[in-house]
Amino acid sequence: MAETQYTEDNIRSLDWKEHIRMRPGMYIGKLGDGSSPDDGIYILLKEVIDNCIDEFVMGAGKTIEVRIKEKEVKVRDFGRGIPLGKVIDVVSKMNTGGKYDSRAFKKSVGLNGVGTKAVNALSSFFKVESIRDNQLKAAEFSLGELTNDVAIEESSKRKGTKVIFIPDEAIFKNFKYRNEYVEKMLKNYVYLNPGLTIDFNGQKFYSENGLKDLLMETISEEDMAYPIIHLRGEDIEVAITHSKTQYSEEYHSFVNGQNTTQGGTHLAAFREALVKTIREFYGKNYDASDVRKSIVSAVSIKVMEPVFESQTKTKLGSTDMGGDLPTVRTFINDFLKTQLDNYLHKNHEAADGIQRKIVQAERERKELSGIRKLAKDRAKKSNLHNKKLRDCRVHLADVKNERNLESTLFITEGDSASGSITKSRDVNTQAVFSLRGKPLNTYGMTKKIVYENEEFNLLQAALNIEDSMEDLRYNNIVIATDADVDGMHIRLLLITFFLQFFPELIKEGHLYILQTPLFRVRNKKKTIYCYTEEERRDALEELKPKPEITRFKGLGEISPDEFVHFIGNDIRLDPVMLDKSMSIEELLSFYMGKNTPDRQEFIIENLKVELDRVEE
Template sequence: MKKQDKRKKYGNSSITSLKGADRVRLRPAVIFGSDGIEGCQHSVFEILSNSIDEAREGYGNTIEVIRHKDYSITVKDNGRGIPLDYNEQEKRYNWELVFCELYAGGKYKNNTGGNYEFSLGLNGLGCCATQYSSEYMDVTVFRDGQKFTLHFEKGENVGGLKKEEFDYERTGTIIKWKPDLEVFTDIKIPLEYYTGTLKKQAVVNAGLKFILHDEESGETFEYCYENGIVDYIKEVSEGKEFTEVQFFEKTTKGRDREDKPEYKVKMEIAFCFNNEVNMLEYYHNSSFLEYGGSPDRAVKNAFVYEIDKYIKSLGKYNKDESKITFQDIQDSLILVTNSFSTETSYENQTKKSITNKFIQDAMTEFLKEQLEVYFIENKAEADKIAEQVLVNKRSREKAERTRINIKKKLSGNIDISNRVKKFVDCRTKDVEKRELYIVEGDSALGACKLGRDAEFQAIIPVRGKILNCLKAEYDSIFKNEIIVDLLKVLGCGVEIKTKSNKEFNTFDINNLRWSKIIICTDADVDGFQIRTLILAMIYRLVPTLIYAGKVFIAESPLFEITSKDKTYFAYSDKEKNEIVAKLKGKCTIQRSKGLGENEPEMMWHTTMNPETRRLIKVVPDDIEKTERYFDILLGDDLQGRKTYIEENGYKYLDMVDVS
């Protein structure tokens, strides 16, 4: 008997194609870039973009959007209304072409008299793709003296086109639909997507009003910028700019290659310089370009070229100094470009970046020309820009040198070539068991060294009062040998934030060599101050250690109470009184000595033995409260410190070490 071949056959009948709605429903990511919430959001934008295209051609001045409680959406405009009736040229109904045919629509004849000169929905996918991906869609159109209605369910038309004579006030289109959970993994588009998108569209479509009704919250939002990107720049800058807002615009024609068709480009560019806020946003045919592409490259090339040229003309570069980068400009720049073209090459259907070579070249040259004229005609502002960009550059370079220096100092294991003075390590390599005691001075080092368990307890002494890290600049901090030694021993790097709030990523908690970092100082004013300065260092340079619960304070006893052959330790006046009362006064009370004067046995019992010691875990309070108190007590707020002491000093009089 012939053995059956269970392998799958692959022949001519194996090749299949997706038809109709399945082309979108089974592969939404191909059209929308994702089958998750991002793809669902893009399906909304496809419908919205059609209404925007209408308004930009001069048909309609208001677009309304409703976010329904069940996450269905309504988009309503007062444009000309989508043509839905019979199309003699195509020998089909337009509603079929618009809502049931991919790559069909009124936007393909841009260079030969098409309906839309500059269009978002260039690829003819929008209405059809969104309809195919919907649980249902209802379309209502007012035009030609009639009301047209369509109903779709899961990509299929139900009931055909219905029309009736209708006395309407204005032409327009209303589309209501619900994204289908069989297509998208998530349809709960957050309110922030709508508010953000509509605001951006109002920015780049001057004078066009967007109204958003949110059924879930009951709120209504309106967005309209009469002067488009100029008004938006002023809003973002909040009057803190140190140059006037500049606005350049131009319309031109060109082609990406000699063998490609000529197309029309319109560009608008607005910017100002501001030391507190920076922002770059690019839009093309009203679509927000998250990744920029051609406009981004044009802006970077033009600004670096012209500002570098101007700095050279002033002779402001130091000898052998490197030229500026765009990052140095961007740190103080608020800029928006708003471009349109009759031919657009998007990186993909989601339209987050464009690749047109002519747009890049034309914008670069135009911006260079305009910046050159601006600098000549506004020398005072040009000088301010040059000066600030050089400040940004030198700050960036200094920060980078600091970062490299820090990394160099703190990297590598502590060994004979990279040793830390007077650091006494423990034997175990098990990080979960290792404890680091930060102690006050060499005398405390000696007592703790003799009193510790050398298996898991390591010690590093702090020689005197360390630098106040809340007031010092990073340069000074990392020249301080004590602080650098402490950081080396910790092993986890540092957390530093630059002006642009980007972390120098030397910190990695996985490289921390200790399960506990224990601050151990005398129970007197000097000891408290050293403890506070160490905490300030940790808070400034490695705050995550506090949030991760790695930092502790070892409580030192204030009193030794001896009765016959037994010694008791009291950590407060209250405890002292309780012990004395229990012993009925038959005891000797002695103020506890400094850590360096204690016997090793006492150090082990009171401060280092996990069974008998008292550790206070340092925990983060309310973040704002923590920052406020650190600033008042250790920062530059001198008046705040005086006021705090005046109002609260009396509470701590019994702790003042005055004889």
């Protein structure tokens, strides 16, 4: 066999936009359709806003306007404006940007210089406009290619930069921006930049008290064990309280204004320093898990030229603060040792509140320890093979793998449905956990039940969240049940379980409901799956005269060959979100408490719609 020639002709150099479009995951994590907070369309928005934030930090422009109308996004700042001669280069040439002069942007957010270029390459329409010195320069692009180089003109508009883009539907299939996710992102920006106003579709976000306001938004005052401890220093800010009702630890962590949803060195240092300071303050060697149980806190630090473990900057890898500063660990430890200790000496209410929580956690842990040991022994026997779980290869903690954000656990009922999903799933990123019948109603029960109930114990083990969310194994947890009354009930019972014991899974946007089609409409040439009555009508219209219609009653009826379509690229997920106006306690008692007439009425009203859909 002739040897293949390996010459310079074989080496193909992709230009910047081809590279971004070929490997978008390297630049923006996963693609998605907007149903998840870490989907690519939000990363695009974030990259554009990060540049506006850098202007605000430099003291230029106190307001950012964000407009999202269906698929079009507009972001306008009132900063200094991009130098007019560089407008095209800044959004279309790799390694061009003002951020390489590290004097100006020592603690900047978007340090990789790829930001707006990735947005440009991944947008079907992209327009940038810069106004400075009473002149305006604009340029338009499509998929990163310059389509309209608009000459400089005189302008009386306020200085600043405006970017308009429409994500490319060839890459982001059926996407839609969800206001809840956009609002959460924008609120984080104002908490981290007190004095900044962000105007989103006419609604204004502003924060005076930084991370203290973030915690006020996260936990109701009635649920706080003591008023929020809010400490600020050079390059660091923390806010801490404990919840009266929540079991787990909850952290919101940030580096240079970036929400590090997967933590990193700064969060590990914060958790360690907190325990150390509290032990020293009370002079008792409390168990670390007792000190941190039920904590709700936020920590933000600024680091010079941070190193992140993943392209989307969700986990900090740096161990140093930069320059001649100490390590991240020493810096956070010294800050808490001084500031938190001083605060507790002066504020007896907080000091007493923390101690009460620790003693209560200790008591509960001891009560649980016997049961936990039994459960662990049981789990060990079955853990060689968690019999409920068909695992996948890539997990959320594998931050070096660009598919880690796709890691998904489907929770299914019965063997027929889990059989179909198991046969048609992507074994790299999709795992299946099958329930046997209806799970237990855990409303009002204590954590003890999680260990005593084999299914919940195995589910907790599969997710790996017994002690904290740090080691969560799957980014997406998807409840996949039939769309009938039984399926709805199972959904409700599972959501109750997560709300009761692991609410931050829901708060952080990890829990979803799988949408499955109600009908299949097909003729000899084409098959269309319909999720709503409206889609069914459209399909009948498209495939007339006489298409064949199949009504799916349960997931078990759908063959694995077909199931592939519903959990692959075109997967449709409904995020389970918490409504700010209702606390978790109220929510649980409304849905799962004693049968109140209100709830019966509510469920009948809402189920009616579902059942009508099912019966048609």
